[in-house]
Amino acid sequence: MAALRGRLVRFDGARWRAVVRLEGSASMELTGVAVSRALPAAEMVAGRTVLVETGEPGDPAEAILTAVVA
Amino acid sequence: MKPISASLRSHQRGRDRLPHVRATVRGERWGVPVLPWERLYRGEEDDCPHALTVTGNGAVVRVRNDGGALGVSRVAKPGPASAWGAWSVLGRAEEGTGVALAARRNEALLLSVASGGRELVLRRSTDGGATWSATQTLVRESATIAWVAVAVRASDGDACAFYTQGTNVLKRLRRRGGTWDAAGVAWNRGGGVSALTGIAAMYDGSDYRLVVTGRADPSGAKHAWAAFLGDTVLPENLWSGLAVIAESDASSGRDFGGPAIFRAGGSGQRAAFAAREAGGRPAARVYTSYPPALSGGNPEYWSEPEPHEATSAHGLAVATADGANVWGATPDGVWRARRTGSSDVSERLIEASWQLAPFATRARVVLDDSDGGLAGVAPGRTVEVAPGYRSGPEAAPEYGLPLTALVDRVIRESGDGRARVVLECSGHWERLAAWRAPQVWQSAAGERSREQIFWRVCAKAGIAVAGQGGADWSASRPAFAIAPGESGLSVARRLLGTTRVAVYPDGDLLTVTVPPDEILERYGSAGHPTHSVGLGQGAPEANWVRARGPASDADAHDFASIYRDGQRLRLVRSLDAGSGTEALDDAAAALERERRERRAGLLVAPFHPGQELFDAIAVTDTALGLDGRHYRVVELGMEYSRRPGGRARYDSILGLGEMD
Numbered sequence: 220m221a222a223l224r225g226r227l228v229r230f231d232g233a234r235w236r237a238v239v240r241l242e243g244s245a246s247m248e249l250t251g252v253a254v255s256r257a258l259p260a261a262e263m264v265a266g267r268t269v270l271v272e273t274g275e276p277g278d279p280a281e282a283i284l285t286a287v288v289a
Numbered sequence: 290m291k292p293i294s295a296s297l298r299s300h301q302r303g304r305d306r307l308p309h310v311r312a313t314v315r316g317e318r319w320g321v322p323v324l325p326w327e328r329l330y331r332g333e334e335d336d337c338p339h340a341l342t343v344t345g346n347g348a349v350v351r352v353r354n355d356g357g358a359l360g361v362s363r364v365a366k367p368g369p370a371s372a373w374g375a376w377s378v379l380g381r382a383e384e385g386t387g388v389a390l391a392a393r394r395n396e397a398l399l400l401s402v403a404s405g406g407r408e409l410v411l412r413r414s415t416d417g418g419a420t421w422s423a424t425q426t427l428v429r430e431s432a433t434i435a436w437v438a439v440a441v442r443a444s445d446g447d448a449c450a451f452y453t454q455g456t457n458v459l460k461r462l463r464r465r466g467g468t469w470d471a472a473g474v475a476w477n478r479g480g481g482v483s484a485l486t487g488i489a490a491m492y493d494g495s496d497y498r499l500v501v502t503g504r505a506d507p508s509g510a511k512h513a514w515a516a517f518l519g520d521t522v523l524p525e526n527l528w529s530g531l532a533v534i535a536e537s538d539a540s541s542g543r544d545f546g547g548p549a550i551f552r553a554g555g556s557g558q559r560a561a562f563a564a565r566e567a568g569g570r571p572a573a574r575v576y577t578s579y580p581p582a583l584s585g586g587n588p589e590y591w592s593e594p595e596p597h598e599a600t601s602a603h604g605l606a607v608a609t610a611d612g613a614n615v616w617g618a619t620p621d622g623v624w625r626a627r628r629t630g631s632s633d634v635s636e637r638l639i640e641a642s643w644q645l646a647p648f649a650t651r652a653r654v655v656l657d658d659s660d661g662g663l664a665g666v667a668p669g670r671t672v673e674v675a676p677g678y679r680s681g682p683e684a685a686p687e688y689g690l691p692l693t694a695l696v697d698r699v700i701r702e703s704g705d706g707r708a709r710v711v712l713e714c715s716g717h718w719e720r721l722a723a724w725r726a727p728q729v730w731q732s733a734a735g736e737r738s739r740e741q742i743f744w745r746v747c748a749k750a751g752i753a754v755a756g757q758g759g760a761d762w763s764a765s766r767p768a769f770a771i772a773p774g775e776s777g778l779s780v781a782r783r784l785l786g787t788t789r790v791a792v793y794p795d796g797d798l799l800t801v802t803v804p805p806d807e808i809l810e811r812y813g814s815a816g817h818p819t820h821s822v823g824l825g826q827g828a829p830e831a832n833w834v835r836a837r838g839p840a841s842d843a844d845a846h847d848f849a850s851i852y853r854d855g856q857r858l859r860l861v862r863s864l865d866a867g868s869g870t871e872a873l874d875d876a877a878a879a880l881e882r883e884r885r886e887r888r889a890g891l892l893v894a895p896f897h898p899g900q901e902l903f904d905a906i907a908v909t910d911t912a913l914g915l916d917g918r919h920y921r922v923v924e925l926g927m928e929y930s931r932r933p934g935g936r937a938r939y940d941s942i943l944g945l946g947e948m949d
Contacts, residue, residue, distance in 0.1 A: 223772060228540065243773035245566075246537035247728040278783065278862060279770035280731065 223271045223279070227287070230254070230263035237263065237284050239271055254284045262287045290809040293899040297687040300680030301897060302817055307679035308896065308939040309686040310929050312638050312654060315671045316629030318695060319717070319752050320582025320797035321592075322553045323669055324615055324626035328598060330373035334620040336573075338387045338547075341606035341618045342418075345394035350418035351606070352399055353620050357384035359401055363418045367616070373623045379412065379421060387436040387487070390608075392418075393446055398439050400450055406433035409452055409462070411469075427462060427469050430454060438490035440497055442520070449497055449518065451490050457482040459501065461518060461526075476528050478516070482506055487604070489548040493558060495522035500534065500548035500560045509539030513548060513562045513578075513594075517587050529587040534560055534578050535594050537728075542567035547575075547604020553615050553628060557584060561597065561617070563604040575599035575619075581753035582797050590748030593724060599624070629665070637663070639709065639932050641674050643692045645902050645925040646944075647886045648778065650716025650794055652694040655932075658701070658708040670696050672712055673796075676927055676939075677898050689898020692927070693796050695720065705933070717752050717799050721777035724750040731770035734865065739765050739784045740801070746771075746780045747799060756801035758790035761878060767864030786861055787836060787875035791885070793902040804885070804903040806948065808919060813909035817897055820940065822910045824890040831859035831883050836876035838866030843873035845880040859883070888923055890945035896927060897941045905948060920945035 225241040228248055237252045252271060254263070268289040274281045300306060316323050339353040349367040353360045353376070360376040379399075382388065386402035395417040403410045403426070410424040427450065438451040448464040452473065457480075460473030483506035490499045497518040504511055513535040519527035537543040547563040559579040565572060575597040580588030599605045601619035609615040617624040640655035654672055656663060672695075677688035694714035702709050724746075732742060740763045744754045757763065765788070771780055785792065791804045813819050832850035836843050837860060850857075861879045866872035885903070892908060900906075902925045907917040924944025931937055 221772070240541075241729055241773055244728040246541045246543045247730065248538050248540070249729045249731065249770065251731075251733075273772065278864070279729070279772045280768040280864070281862075282770070 221273045222285075223273065223282075225249070225269055225271055227263060227265055227267050227269050229265060230260070232260050232263070237269070239269060239284065241271065249279065249282065252282050252284050255286075258284070258287060290904050291690045291899045291901055293689050294680070294687055297678060297680045297689065297898060300678045301895060306895060306939070307684060308929065309677050309679045310638055310641055311633070311635045311675040311677070311686065311688060312641065312656070313631050313633050313635075313673045314666060314696075315631040315673065317671045318669070319671075319693075319720075321557070321579055321751060322628050324553060324628065326597065326617065326624045326626045328622060328624050329367075329369045329371070330623035332374050332621040334374075336601050336603060337620055338385070338603050339601070339606055339618065339620050340388045340390040341608045341616060342390035342392040342397060343608045343610035343616055344392045344397055344417035345610065346417040347610065348417045348419075349616050349618075349623075350390060350392070350397055351618050352379075352388045352390055352401075354382045354384070354386060354388050354401065355620070357381055357404065359388070361399075361418070361421070367625070380424065386434065387438075389437045389439045389450075391439045391441045391448065392610075393441040393443055396441075396446065398441065398448060400437045400439045402434045402437065407431070409434055409437065409450065409473075428471075428473050430473070432458070436485065436488045438488045438499070440490040440492045442492045443494070449490070451488050451499065453485040453488055456484050457503075457506070459485060459488065474526075478528055478531060480506070481531065483509065486544065486546040487548045487562070489550045489560075491550045491552065491558070492520070493552065496520045498550055498558050500550045500562065501531065502545040502548050502562055504539075504544075511537045511539075511541070511544040513545045513560065515558075515560065515587060515591065532587050532589050532591070534591045535562065535564065535576065542569070547601060549604055549607045551607040551609060551615065553609060553612060553626075557582065559607075560591070561605045561607055562594075563602050564594070565602050571600040573600055573602035575601065575605040577605075579751070581748050581751055583753055590745050592751045593727065593749040598622075629670070634663070639930070641676070641927070641929040643674065643694070643927050645692075645716075645794065647791070647902075647923065648718045648782070650692075650694060650718055652692055652714040652716070654712040654714065656710045656712070658710045661708065663710045666696070666699055666710060666712070668696050668699055672696055672714055674927075676896055676929060687898075690901060691796060693794070717747075717794050718778060720750050720752060721747065721781055724777035726771045726773055726775050726780075728773055729770065732768070734768040735766045737766060737769070738763050739767070739788065742769055743781060743784050743801075746777050746784075750777050753798050754801060755795065755798045758788060758801050759803050761788040761874070762790045762801070765865055769864070786882070787863055787879050789878045789881060791903045802903065804905070804921065806905050808907045809904045810897070810900065811907045811909070811917070812892060812894060813915070814911075816907070816909065818895055819908075819910070820893040820895070822890065822892050822908060822913055822915070824913060824945075826889070828854035829857065829883060829887055831857050831880070833858045834876045834880040834883065835860050836863035836866065836872045836879060837861070838863035838872035838875070840867055841869045841872055843869055843876045845873065845876035847880060847884070885921060885923060885946055887946060888944040889947050890920065892943040892945055894941050894943070896929070896939045900925060900941055900943065906943070908945070919948045921948050922946070
C-alpha cells in the first residue's frame with residue numbers, strides 16, 4: 220500500500236470523485252479518484268494538499284483520496 | 290524452439306563438435322542507434338525560431354527569424370573550431386513566425402513568412418547555401434501563417450511545404466517537376482485539434498513524416514504528435530491520424546513547440562521538440578523520442594521523451610546528410626552526434642555467458658585486448674552474442690538463438706601478461722526496471738487491452754514487442770493506472786500477473802507467447818546429449834492464490850504442496866474479472882505462473898543453439914529414474930570459455946520447471 224501526495228485540482232460532489240495532480244506528475248492529472256465519504260465536501264477545495272491511497276496491490280487505478288492535509 | 294538447420298541440429302548432438310561464437314558490439318539500443326551528442330558551440334544569441342539543414346557538399350546551413358531579421362549562417366567545413374557565431378542578414382520575415390530549411394544535394398530551400406504574415410515565401414540556393422535567390426511568393430493566404438516546414442524527396446527533388454494557419458489548419462503545398470502548386474490544400478485532421486504550435490517534416494524515402502505540436506480538441510490537452518502524408522508507398526495525399534509522442538493535460542503549465550523530425554542513418558524516424566513550462570527553470574527544455582525499432586506505418590508508440598541539453602523554446606533543429614553525423618542547433622548552440630557502427634569482436638572472444646530467467650537477463654563477455662583495440666568500447670552499447678557450431682558446408686559457422694544485451698559496465702583488467710575487457714550486460718527486463726514513469730498515466734476500463742498497455746510501456750523503454758497471447762491478454766481491458774515513479778518492470782508484472790502469456794527476449798525484441806505444451810526437444814538416451822541432471826524439491830513461494838476481483842474472490846490451489854509445506858497464500862488483484870468464473874481463471878493463471886517461474890531442476894548439456902526459454906522438453910536420465918519426463922525450460926543459460934590454461938567449456942544450462 221502506498222500513500223501518494225498531491226494537489227486537489229477538482230472535486231465532483233455529485234459523483235464524489237476527484238481530480239488530483241500527484242507530486243512528481245506536474246504535466247498529467249489522475250482523474251476519477253474515489254473520495255472518502257468521511258471527508259466533508261466543504262474541505263475539498265482546489266489547491267489543497269491531499270493524500271491518495273493506492274490500495275494493497277499498489278494499483279493507482281483503484282486509488283482512494285483519504286485525507287485533505289493542508 | 291528456434292528453428293535451426295538440419296546440419297546444425299545433427300552437429301550439436303555429435304561427439305566432435307566445433308564451437309563457434311560470433312560476438313559483435315553495436316552503437317545501438319534495441320536496434321535504434323545511440324546518439325552521443327557533443328556540444329560544439331555555446332553562444333549568447335537570443336532565442337527565436339530557427340532551422341537547420343546539411344547540404345550535399347557537407348555544409349551546415351542554419352537560418353533564424355531574429356525579431357523579423359532573417360539571418361543565415363553557413364559553415365562549409367563544420368567542426369568544433371568553426372565560426373558558428375557568424376550570421377548574415379538575408380532579408381525580413383514576419384516577426385515570431387517559423388522558418389524552414391531542406392536540402393537535396395546542393396539545392397537548399399528556405400521557407401519563411403513574409404512581413405505581414407500572409408505570404409509563404411521561398412528562397413532557393415543551388416550552391417549548398419553559399420548564395421540565395423530572391424524571394425518567390427509561393428502562396429498568399431487570407432489568414433496569417435504561423436509555422437512552416439519543408440521536405441525534399443531525395444529521388445527526384447520533388448518537395449512539399451507545410452504551413453499552419455489559425456487554430457487548426459495545416460496545409461500542404463507540393464512541388465512537382467520544379468513547379469509549386471498554386472494553392473495549399475488543408476489537412477483533414479483539424480477536427481481533433483484546437484491549437485497548432487509547431488510543425489516539422491522530412492521525407493523518409495517513401496512518404497512525408499511530420500511532427501506537429503499543439504492542443505487536442507475538445508480535451509485541450511497539449512501534445513507532440515507524429516503523422517504522415519502519403520506519397521508513394523502510402524496513398525498519395527493520405528493523412529494519417531495523430532499518434533501521441535508526448536502529452537500534458539489541459540490545465541498543466543507545460544506545452545510543446547519547436548518540433549523537429551529526422552532519421553539517424555537508415556534507421557527509423559526520431560523526433561525532437563521543446564517542452565515549455567510556465568515558471569519552469571529553464572523555461573523550455575528539448576526532448577527527443579523515437580519509436581521502437583521495426584515500427585511501421587505511423588507508429589502508435591514512442592519512447593519516453595529524453596531530455597537534451599538544449600533549452601530553446603523553439604526546439605532543436607536537427608539534420609543529417611550521411612547518417613554518420615547528426616547535427617543539431619538552437620540559435621545559441623550547435624551539437625553533433627557521431628554514430629558508431631558495428632564491430633565484430635569474435636576473434637577476441639575468450640569467454641561468454643548468459644542467464645535468462647522469466648524477468649531477468651544477465652550476460653558477461655570477456656574479450657582479449659592485448660592490442661588495445663577496444664579502447665572505444667563503452668557502456669550503453671549493444672553486444673550481440675550468437676553461439677553456434679561450424680556445422681555448415683566446409684565448416685562454415687551456423688548460429689541459433691543470439692542474445693542481445695546492453696553493456697552496463699566495461700571492466701579493463703590484465704592477467705598472465707594479457708589485457709582483457711570484460712563487458713557486464715543486462716537485457717530488456719533490466720531496461721524496463723530502469724524506466725520510471727515521469728507522470729501519471731491511466732486507461733479507463735474497456736479502453737485498452739493489457740497487450741496494448743504492455744506494448745506502450747515497452748516502447749517507453751525503447752523496446753519493441755512481437756507475438757501474441759490469448760484472450761486474457763488481448764481482450765482483457767481493465768482500468769489501469771501508472772503512478773509517477775513506478776518502474777516499467779512493475780507495470781509489466783501487474784499486466785502479466787493473471788494471464789497465461791510468457792514473454793522472452795528475442796534479439797532486440799520482447800516476444801509474447803502462450804507457451805505450448807508440445808515437447809520440442811528430448812534430452813538424454815539418444816536425444817540431445819546431457820552432461821548432468823539435477824533435481825530439487827522445495828516449497829514454492831505460493832501454493833494457494835486468491836484472486837480478488839471487483840465482483841468476487843476466487844482461489845486456486847496446489848494441494849500437494851499445501852499438504853506437504855503448509856499453506857502459502859498469495860493475494861493477487863483481478864482487475865477486470867466480471868464473474869466468479871473469470872476470477873477463478875485469473876487465480877489459476879497466477880498459480881500457473883508461480884509454478885512456471887520456479888526451478889525444480891538443472892540440466893547441463895552441450896550447447897543447444899535452438900533452445901528457447903519456456904520450451905517444453907522431455908528428459909531421460911536412468912540414474913534419476915527419469916524416462917521422458919516433461920519439463921519446461923524456466924531458466925536458460927549459456928557458458929562458453931576458451932580462456933588460456935583453463936577448461937574449455939561450451940554448455941547450455943537449463944533450469945527445469947514442473948509441467949505435470
